Amino acid sequence: MSAPLEHACAAMLRRDLTLAWRRRGDMALPVLYAVIVVVLFPFALGPDLALLQRIAGGLVLVTVLLAMLLALDGMFASDIEDGSLEQLVLAPQPLALMLGMKILAHWITTALPLIVIAPLLAGMLHLPAAAMPALLLALLLATPLLSLLGAVLVALTAGTRRSGMLLALMLLPLCVPVVIFAAGAVAAAQEGLPWFAPVAWLAAALILAVVLAPLACAAALRIALDS
């Protein structure tokens, strides 16, 4: 008799969140990176209010997505190293669901802090308050999408050495549509245009990714271990 599914999901989530909290120094790195980038831009471009306002939305989005990439690499690394991934593969629960929980924990620990400070970053660049809801909604949809897409690629490159560079190259084309739709929503909101359509596209892509990405991760990691 194995444990009920919801217990297993809760155990997985609790373990990864506890681990992230024990290594909270690592958790602060993406946030620090995002703050530094956004602080440096006005120094490089000059305090031109109109210019900063125009680039604020896109800059915050790209900064947050890049900051997320910093932590992406390590999503499964320690689990492969210490054998916990083997135990997860051998557990009676569906591997895809357990990996979905892992990705959720990863999103909570890396993306959520970034989303929390995003209004601050946008405020530093004088993003109009009217565009703020669009920015936050775009981030809430774009960051889990990136976590899911990234997880598939991390799983695919799990068995290879020096996978970091390969990962970045593979993730680039997948990032492009995410950035286009997210930045499109913020730009439309800034100009007072309806911004629902690009956000809806992001939501659709996210739903697709939530269903498919954990399955792809599970298949990729099984192959990585089967050698």
Add this chain to the structure above:
Amino acid sequence: MTAPAAAAPLLEARRLGFHRQDEPVFAPLDFRLHAGELALIEGDNGSGKTTLLRLLAGLLHASEGELRWRGAPWQRDTCAHEILFLGHQLGQKHELSPRENLGFAIGLHGCRDGITPQAALDEVGLGGYEDEPVRRLSAGQKKRAALARLLLQPAVLWLLDEPYANLDRHGIALINRLLERHVAGGGAALVSSHGVVGFHGGEPQRIRMHG
């Protein structure tokens, strides 16, 4: 103690083989393991003991031959909850304490009736270290923390890869005691070892590996 002759063996391998890059890792194997039996996998370094155990756990796929579980073709999904695999990598998170690691294992695999994580940790000799991060434990203590899973997890077949490594005399006695109790309770175990194993519950079956 042997199962009735009519009962299908728990695990049966027929001409089982595994190839890595078209090279066979070990010569085709035939063996049967009934409930209540212990089998030792013997062989030199590199003879494929770990590969065989990973294959039986379901981490690798057999390249040739057949594997049967309770008389039916082996399928990971049907017997995943009945098999416990303990490999070289112990699957312990170094930032968590033995108690937290066990809590996670219970979340995935469930817990035997009538035993608590605390009792299991006491039995493997980690009483007093329950809340110490695993990273601060010695290699032998890490091994013991992983062994506590044997007591808690409701599994019929244990696959233990070099369980005696890193353990002191008492640790070796502990494993033998756990194995004897498991086998006496109707469980089965496959244990790889290149050392001598002192097992008191009858003569175990021996599976000889040839590279």
